[in-house]
Amino acid sequence: MWLDELADDAVDPTRKLPLHAQLSAVLRSRITDGSLPAGSMLPTEAELSEKFGISRSVVRQALLALTGDGLVLRGRGRGSVVAPLGEHHRLVQRMSGLSTQLDEVTTDVLSLSPERDALAESTLGVRDVVALRRLRSAAGSPIALIHTWLPAALALSPQELTNASLHSLLRRKHGISILTGRRQVRAVAASPSQAGSLQVPVGSPLLLLEGTSFDAAGLPVEMFRTWHRADKVVFDLDVVKSDIAEPSPMKGSPQPQPQPQPQPQQGTASNLGVADRARALAHELQALAEELG
Known part of the structure; x- marks a missing residue:
């Protein structure tokens, strides 16, 4: 269980930060980094209390803070569950x-x-x-x-x-x-x-x-x-494999105005994320020609 991987002093009474804030920070980091995905059951109040040597009231305060932040769902008889991130x-x-x-x-x-x-x-x-x-x-x-x-x-x-x-x-x-x-x-x-x-x-x-x-x-x-x-x-970002080499921006080269392009078909995407690769290459070649000219 992931709880066993945490050091016992992850919640330390010698620190200035309140114990409930330390525990909520530990749990929050596990939720936000994906270690505890949505739907995961959190340890019980008794398990968290025993692990870190803190009172159940402190554990309860930490869980209430996470509930207020929308990270945890709590219900009578079902324990604490990681909430959907709402992304x-x-x-x-x-x-x-x-x-x-x-x-x-x-x-x-x-x-x-x-x-x-x-x-x-x-x-x-x-x-x-x-x-x-x-x-x-x-x-x-x-x-x-x-x-x-x-x-x-x-x-x-x-x-x-x-x-x-x-x-x-x-x-x-x-x-x-x-x-x-x-x-x-x-x-x-x-x-x-x-x-x-x-x-x-x-x-x-x-x-x-x-x-x-x-x-x-x-x-x-x-x-x-x-x-x-x-x-x-x-x-x-949708990306596609292409054999076209990425154009390198020229220092001091003028920025050409983009030309109109048709909307991409459903399921296709630009490897640049915004502009079509071929159009970008054409613009760079145009800029280079203007610079050399």
Whole structure:
């Protein structure tokens, strides 16, 4: 049993951290690293008490904390069971966002106003830019904070963006279809403002997805950054075997504008995760030709 693998002093009364917090941390680490998958039975209060030499009231307090965090389910006569993690999976290579990939998603508009942002203005190729800030929630829990910069000429309103897909609205209202884009993913720590919006402690791990989206003519439509709760959202990537060599980015080479591409067929995916490999190679060759010319 995994409990036998733990050192007896994993919960140590000489430490400053309360005993119940130490025990909950031990159990939490086993749950979050997959050692205790959903549905696993936890040891009884008596077993945990005997293992670590602590009172059953301390054990009970630790289990209550895990229950409050949604990691453990407890019921009379059935003991403590590891709860489903409640993860939401997002296919990063798809142009569509969380609102169309997940069920029971709500979108609240936090703000929509003109903003001077040199990077957004340069990326979008316009002088007048609006900043759109939204909060996405699933099953009543916030999972993503979205900052999007758009040309002011699109004239969108908070009312029509509430509980709506931005891409669907652009297609319906302006006939703009988002076909291509560039995406980057990185791990960041939650700032105080991000932590407040996502209801996590400051410094909690977040998954940042950022990029630019282009229409059918290859023109930039949006620049965005989306911070996802790492404990709630999982990024999925479909990969395929290919004999095409990965293109190496050229230092100082200009960034070509992506050209429109048809949507991939169901079951296919880009080995780059966002753009088609062949298109990326063509863009690199174009950039190289422009540099040599």
